[in-house]
Amino acid sequence: MAPDSINTIGGEITVNGRTYKLPKQPTVVVCIDGSEPGYIEETVKAGRAPWFAKVMKEGTNLLADCVVPSFTNPNNLSIVTGRPPAVHGISGNYFLDPETGKEVMMNDPKFLRIETLFPSFQRAGCRIAVVTAKDKLRGLLGKDLKLAAGKACSFSSEKSDKASLAENGIEGVNALVGMPVPDVYSAGLSEFVFAAGVKLMERDRPEIMYLSTTDYIQHKHAPGTPVANDFYAMMDGYMAKLDALGCTIVLTADHGMNAKFGKDGQPDVIYLQDLFDGWLGKDKAKVILPITDPYVVHHGALGSYAVVYCADPAPQIAKLKAMEGIEAVLTKAEAAARFELPPERLGDIVVVSTKHKVLGTSAAKHDLSGLTEPLRSHGGISEQRVPLICNRKMTAPAGSHRWRNFDAFDLALNLVA
Ligand SMILES: [Zn+2]
DSSP, X not given: OOOOEEETTTTEEEETXXXXXXXXXXXXXXXXXXXOTTHHHHHHHTTOOHHHHHHHHHSEEEEEEOOSSOOHHHHHHHHHHTSOHHHHOOOOSEEEXXXXXXXXXXXXXXXXXXXXXXXXXXXXXXXXXXXXXXXXGHHHHTTTOOOBTTTEEEEESXXXXXXXXXXXXXXXXXXXXXXXXXOSSSTHHHHHHHHHHHHHHHHTOOSEEEEEOOOHHHHHOOTTSHHHXXXXXXXXXXXXXXXXXXXXXXXXXXXXXXXXXXXXXXBOEEEHHHHHHHHHOTTSSEEEOTTOOSOTXXXXXXXXXXXXXXXXXXXXXXXXXXXXXXXXXXEHHHHHHHHTOOGGGSOSEEEEEOTTOEEESOGGGOOOTTOOSSXXXXXXXXXXXXXXXXXXXXXXXXXXXXXXXXXXXXXXXXXXX
């Protein structure tokens, strides 16, 4: 990919093959983790989100498709690069690294193959602020940013007390926000992101801000439930403050969320490693779940997408295709083409389960003790629809274009008044 070019006369930059106007006012993109369509609408219906009510009527209210696998890392990186995983390289939260043969988290910035938009906007003279709920995303999102007080910062709620000028471009975050470090399993972890966004906008007025939350609430509470409505009502208040500060705000999600349990209230799981062990012999095939995360309390590492490494995949693909609960079974090449994924970071088979089913490895390997509510999860095609909302009106009709969540910066900078 050619390096970014800056056209100062036109006030535009081209990054990763897409052109963006430089911001005329502070531009905030919010990734609401796990925000399936319906959460915001239900809170509006309950009369608890006056800002959203106004924006969805008078601003821009679209639906978009996220990247499959509908997981956090691939989608956050698509939103901040403007490109699919085939280009940026982040194919899951977790993968089998072909260079080392080891299973690792995909949090290391070395796995990101292109720059995010942020260094280019910084070189064009913009102040940048990146705030995430969990620290695991910070390294990827802040890659290549020149951190400096008041100019560029990148930090998480989770480690807000550890933020330093050298590592994060900011210190004294808790004093600035007026909140202590929240529990990693709480709505407070996301609230901290919004509260920090407002304080930073008041103090430093960054031209480009990216706020990314955690889906702890969405994993446990469906749209319209009291806890979900409380969460979106809380968000509504912070968005109203950013709006009052003159920001263009685009909100989208990294993925949706669906109920994944049976009539008995237990997770409805297809344990793929157990299946393959039965078909081929123990450990002849290797099942990898790219949802895997150290924070398993939300979902017990159960999602609707898995990759399988095995010799001679064709007969296994045929067996999987005949099974109930399987939405798609694809070869590596088919999956790479259909979902715009990097083939060298996929297994030999890609499996996607249906809306209310999840995929596991072996039954014995999943710790489901943290599931205090019936399982809600994501990863599949059934969680691809997400909101794409802006507090300003589009300058031209939206048309029948297939919107992606990674059009968020394009919408904010190029397509609204
Ligand atoms: Zn997520």
